[in-house]
Amino acid sequence: MQDSISVYCDGLTKVYKGGKKSGDIVAVDNISLRVPAGEFYGFLGPNGAGKSTSIKMLTGLLRPTSGRIVIAGHDLAVDPLAVKRAIGVLPEDLNLYERLTASEFLVFAGQMYSMPLAEARRRSEELLAVMELGDAGDKLIVDFSMGMKKKTALAGAMIHNPPVLFLDEPFNGIDALSSRKIRDVLKQRTEMGATVFFSSHVLEVVEKLCTRVAIIARGRLVGEGTMDELRALTHDTSLEDIFVHLVASPDEASPVADASQPWYSRSVSRFDGEQ
Numbered sequence: 001m002q003d004s005i006s007v008y009c010d011g012l013t014k015v016y017k018g019g020k021k022s023g024d025i026v027a028v029d030n031i032s033l034r035v036p037a038g039e040f041y042g043f044l045g046p047n048g049a050g051k052s053t054s055i056k057m058l059t060g061l062l063r064p065t066s067g068r069i070v071i072a073g074h075d076l077a078v079d080p081l082a083v084k085r086a087i088g089v090l091p092e093d094l095n096l097y098e099r100l101t102a103s104e105f106l107v108f109a110g111q112m113y114s115m116p117l118a119e120a121r122r123r124s125e126e127l128l129a130v131m132e133l134g135d136a137g138d139k140l141i142v143d144f145s146m147g148m149k150k151k152t153a154l155a156g157a158m159i160h161n162p163p164v165l166f167l168d169e170p171f172n173g174i175d176a177l178s179s180r181k182i183r184d185v186l187k188q189r190t191e192m193g194a195t196v197f198f199s200s201h202v203l204e205v206v207e208k209l210c211t212r213v214a215i216i217a218r219g220r221l222v223g224e225g226t227m228d229e230l231r232a233l234t235h236d237t238s239l240e241d242i243f244v245h246l247v248a249s250p251d252e253a254s255p256v257a258d259a260s261q262p263w264y265s266r267s268v269s270r271f272d273g274e275q
């Protein structure tokens with residue numbers, strides 16, 4: 001296990017205030033995670049479990065109701081810009097400027113990270129080639145298929161070579177070839193030491209790729225660990241069975257998700273010592 005922690009949150013909570021008729025919604029309820037650098041980390045949960053809300057908070061797009069977030073060694077509440085420089089984000093709704101060509105969009109994204117124009121252009125060409133979008137670089141994004149848009153957005157997230165990538169549903173709505181390409185690109189990034197933190201409903205992909213998995217249900221962490229740790233916890237074999245088991249009985253929280261466990265306090269104090 002590597003010592004440096006890429007993604008750390010403690011007691012992360014989000015309560016959406018309801019109107020007069022509807023009550024408050026506790027979308028994320030006291031989630032604590034620590035993700036070492038270089039992990040391919042799957043963040044799973046059924047619809048409405050709180051995945052997107054958590055990712056929005058971890059990436060500084062949404063203010064938590066409470067809890068502490070530290071990304072790549074930077075406390076989000078203290079130095080949000082340092083966090084934003086260290087991360088690349090594929091948001092749920094992509095947020096592309098669709099009246100730009102893919103090349104224009106990527107160069108623009110690079111310049112947002114203060115890259116010199118020549119470097120942004122070089123990096124844009126490199127990423128378009130990696131994503132097998134080289135021939136489409138001069139087309140308007142609005143004319144792209146869903147898979148092409150997703151690959152463009154992913155290239156945008158990677159333009160500044162961030163050490164941590166947060167990806168909300170990168171495999172949703174794309175074909176098998178694009179999915180394989182994205183998997184290969186991300187795997188390569190983790191082999192080079194980057195951390196990939198992604199949410200997904202595609203359990204086969206998660207099972208194949210991820211070095212660690214967190215499962216949330218109704219805003220709470222119900223399991224966390226390597227596949228072997230989750231298998232030992234639930235006595236199930238496949239991730240699908242583990243998922244169904246833990247989501248159906250959320251009180252059976254994983255020992256590795258339990259802040260009272262000795263490993264947890266050890267790791268947190270080691271992490272805090274690094275600050």
Ligand SMILES: Nc1ncnc2c1ncn2[C@@H]1O[C@H](COP(=O)(O)OP(=O)(O)OP(=O)(O)O)[C@@H](O)[C@H]1O
Pocket residue numbers: 016025026027045046047048049050051052053054
């Ligand atoms: N802006 C908002 N205002 C009020 N409630 C919200 C808001 N955004 C999300 N919620 C609620 O918070 C809960 C968690 O939603 P979230 O989108 O984080 O779940 P998710 O796990 O990403 O779901 P999915 O897999 O369906 O995308 C849901 O009950 C949702 O209705």
